Amino acid sequence: MTHVEDVTGRMRPQQFHETAGLEDWRVLGEGACAYFRTGSLAASAGFVQAISELTGAGECPPDIDLRHEGLTVRLITVTQDYYGLTEQDAEMARQISAVARELGAVAAPSVVQTVQVTVDALVGRAVIPFWRALLGYEDRANSPEDLIDPQRRGAPFYFQQMDTQRPQRNRVHIDVWVPHDQAEARIAAAIAAGGRLVTDAHAPSHWVLADAEGNEACVGVAGWTGPEPGRP
Template identity: 65%
Template sequence: MIETGQTENIRPLRFHETSGLEDWRVVGEGACAFFRTETFAAGAAFVGALADVPADGSGDGAGDGASDGPDVDLRPGGVLVRLVSVTEDYYGLTTRHLELARRISELARAHGLAADPSGVRTVQVTLDALELPAVLPFWRALLGYENRAGSDEDLIDPLRRGAPFYFQRMDEPRGGRNRVHVDVWVPYDEAGARIAAALAVGGRIVNDADAPSNWVLADPEGNEACVGVAGPPGA
């Protein structure tokens, strides 16, 4: 049993090193598991049962860790469950999520559902800017987003649906490269296949100096995108 009496903030590596969480992968926006379903009804039944799993991963009844409860995306082919704590001063994983993830996996197995890590991914939009205080408020107002806890460079959807926006500081104006690009976060064991697929259709690697945590790719016309990995075992 994983101790849940005290809640501590944890890094992705701590999550991945915890036994019993093999269904889960930490990506840019928390720990995610994708459970394949044969029918929409099967997925809906699983989601209904999730309501009885306490948000703090403890015993029976409703948990008091509302901010640590799961985000759930139900589709005809499967259910994506995401765990991330969103508070005024923290955005990330906590020790509560360790037991909660284990209980959700047990529930999925009870419903005959298997996890498919290839169905896990999150996308982030990155903008390069010289003056973040001038640029960020425009996007915050336009998108209806909020500042992410602990960061003056990130905006997140308060409804936890849209892709987050990250604002990357530039020291001087830059020409010849796009200043808006997409960051694709994938499971640590899916990055190689995702990069190979992009290269096979005309992409190229621009920079792999930060591999195996980040690769910069470009399409045939030079538009850049990044593939990111959070906390692979042994990192």
């Protein structure tokens, strides 16, 4: 994750996806993510070591979640006024994919996802401090409606402005960010498992679903036409 003050070469999610050499990656709610199957803990550890030796890894350090069967890599640039992707992140993604090919690690773009908890609030400033303290989270860059884990482990929290009370609907729901080419399949699976479509009015940015008792969730895609999940 890059921590710089002068951000140049900013990239929108769709621009990132349209850039050659980034086919292993998908932009989700928290940056560009890729999953690589390695087959063993030793192979995963060796992959991480190779990533650490890449040119620019010190200036653009990725977040890496290592497991014995593979690893997830995330790239995002964070400053005081920017939370997103840059050309530097794109170059690092290319280099990591090249290392994966050399080591025989296989990319599986369809399995990456990030999860966000959205809280509907009438007065955000009255509830956000509670959650910030309870979770040990921090404000997201230039976005007072968002709280993020400074260690980048837990799901971010987004506080959505409500105009009126909604006693007949839940006020906390889950946003699931999936690759743009996996959204329809994920929605179909959720409906087949007993859910229902509440609205697709914001598609292809996000779809609102509900379980059998009406508890809601959004399936979202980053960077495409329309508002983002949790941001109607």
